[in-house]
Amino acid sequence: MVIEPLAVDPSSDESGDAAVTDAAPLLVAEGLEKSYRRGGLPFSRRQPVLVGVDLVLRPGEVVGLVGENGSGKSTLMRILVGELAADAGSVTRSGRLGYCPQQPILYERLTCDEHIELFARAYGMTREAERRSRRELYATLGFEQYSGTRVDRLSGGTVAKLNLTLALLADPEVLLLDEPSAGFDWDTYLKFWELVARRRAAGRSVLIISHFVTDDHRFDRIVELRDGGAVPR
Numbered sequence: 001m002v003i004e005p006l007a008v009d010p011s012s013d014e015s016g017d018a019a020v021t022d023a024a025p026l027l028v029a030e031g032l033e034k035s036y037r038r039g040g041l042p043f044s045r046r047q048p049v050l051v052g053v054d055l056v057l058r059p060g061e062v063v064g065l066v067g068e069n070g071s072g073k074s075t076l077m078r079i080l081v082g083e084l085a086a087d088a089g090s091v092t093r094s095g096r097l098g099y100c101p102q103q104p105i106l107y108e109r110l111t112c113d114e115h116i117e118l119f120a121r122a123y124g125m126t127r128e129a130e131r132r133s134r135r136e137l138y139a140t141l142g143f144e145q146y147s148g149t150r151v152d153r154l155s156g157g158t159v160a161k162l163n164l165t166l167a168l169l170a171d172p173e174v175l176l177l178d179e180p181s182a183g184f185d186w187d188t189y190l191k192f193w194e195l196v197a198r199r200r201a202a203g204r205s206v207l208i209i210s211h212f213v214t215d216d217h218r219f220d221r222i223v224e225l226r227d228g229g230a231v232p233r
């Protein structure tokens with residue numbers, strides 16, 4: 001889901017150059033803090049989740065975000081996309097943003113095709129760009145046979161594919177994925193990583209929340225959320 005159209009950074013062209021580490025960052029988060037209210041009044045207290053998180057994403061980088069359950073990964077990602085307000089700190093982004101939330105936000109009565117059409121309109125895509133992107137994503141993730149199926153009749157794995165498709169549709173410079181491969185079968189899982197590698201080669205950047213240590217080699221770097229801070233791992 002694209003949260004808002006953002007000015008495209010002129011430095012991020014489509015020349016196909018791989019990771020340019022000294023290129024201007026596409027996303028910078030500084031000093032992010034967030035706490036949630038816990039318990040009912042009058043005994044409620046604030047539970048700190050993020051206590052000063054800094055994070056930078058550059059073009060062509062695939063970064064993993066790991067941490068225990070409840071460490072604040074989804075909270076951080078929701079702040080990065082602008083869905084949730086931080087208590088303190090700042091986020092600056094350039095380029096278009098794609099977001100795949102941990103809990104898919106879809107319309108039960110709409111089909112896959114109808115979702116794609118709806119999101120393509122919201123992204124301001126041309127019919128031709130929409131057609132091309134739709135064809136590619138259906139083929140890559142292998143769920144074209146469900147194009148006319150309503151979401152409430154899809155399997156969990158296919159819902160996950162649609163969720164990812166909507167995040168990728170407009171070819172965003174920055175892609176933020178909250179456990180996108182949970183529910184994928186092995187074949188889809190491998191295709192997913194091919195897709196990520198292609199984005200990396202095209203200078204796009206991807207931040208992926210993942211639980212699997214076995215994926216370590218697929219990331220340029222891994223950031224761990226621990227005690228409310230982001231530390232390199």
Ligand SMILES: Nc1ncnc2c1ncn2[C@@H]1O[C@H](COP(=O)(O)OP(=O)(O)OP(=O)(O)O)[C@@H](O)[C@H]1O
Pocket residue numbers: 036037049067068069070071072073074075076102
């Ligand atoms: N809306 C909310 N209101 C109150 N507390 C919340 C809310 N959302 C998250 N929390 C709490 O904040 C902490 C961090 O939650 P978050 O969902 O960010 O963790 P996570 O690292 O994504 O976990 P998981 O690996 O299980 O997805 C948890 O203790 C959670 O209970």
Ligand SMILES: [Mg+2]
Pocket residue numbers: 073074075102178
């Ligand atoms: Mg989470």
